[in-house]
Amino acid sequence: MNILETDGERLLVAVRSLLEQKGIVSTAEVMERMAITDAASPGQGARMVARAWVDPGYRALMLEDGAKAAEALGIPMRGMPPLGVLENTADVHNLVVCTLCSCYPRAVLGYPPFWYKSAAFRARAIRDPRELLASEWKTVVPDTVKLRVVDSTADYRWMVLPARPSGTDGWDEVRLAGIVREGDMIGVTVPSV
């Protein structure tokens, strides 16, 4: 049998049966992991951002240990890489890229957007990030703001805590979470109202 030419569905069933028989991974564990993967979406990261905007204690926890902050909102992090969070301020704007492959904080943002894995995004993000953000996303980082490109090269995963936009005074967490987009947490865009 050539494993590369075997029907994928049959192969999957065979491997899962073997894993179960050998006591390595149970079907229940596979189902649990599938449910976690399906639940991961930018909406999870947006909940964290909104909480950080209204709760200084949560913001401090998020910047100290992103995984603990995610778990505090019920986002499962077991078996996931450590999560680091970088804050956009009046002085610095963060942009996340993985030049070596496609490392992405999937636990809190879900599947990466298609362009995140492209060679063009990865190359331009480190070489000429200001031009990249301005031409592709109309995100203009002012000259007075330092642009920090975070190359996700190893065991951590990184997300951006964007700055809360003006015009949102008095908004509750749910409404705030509604304006936080995937790109805001990668650093290609900034939230606005």
Place this chain on the structure above:
Amino acid sequence: MFAAGETVRVKDAWPEASGPVHIRTPHYVRGVVGEVVRHLGDFPNPEDLAFARPAERRPLYHVRFRKGAIWPEARPDDELLIEIFGHWLERP
């Protein structure tokens, strides 16, 4: 071990020239001087892990590089923040 704030240089090494490797140190920072921001923790060495060899835990650092140190035409004060294993760093 390196301390936060310490000046470090990424080794100008190219092990990929002599055989199959799995390296998490990008080409563009080899030989470049930067500054340790913090120790992120210790993780199994990916250079062994990728080949299913016993992988020793090695310190991983967040290292900051001035953009101008890598690309002269860049805005010099912009920066790159990269995870680099301790065995790729040396004191310049």
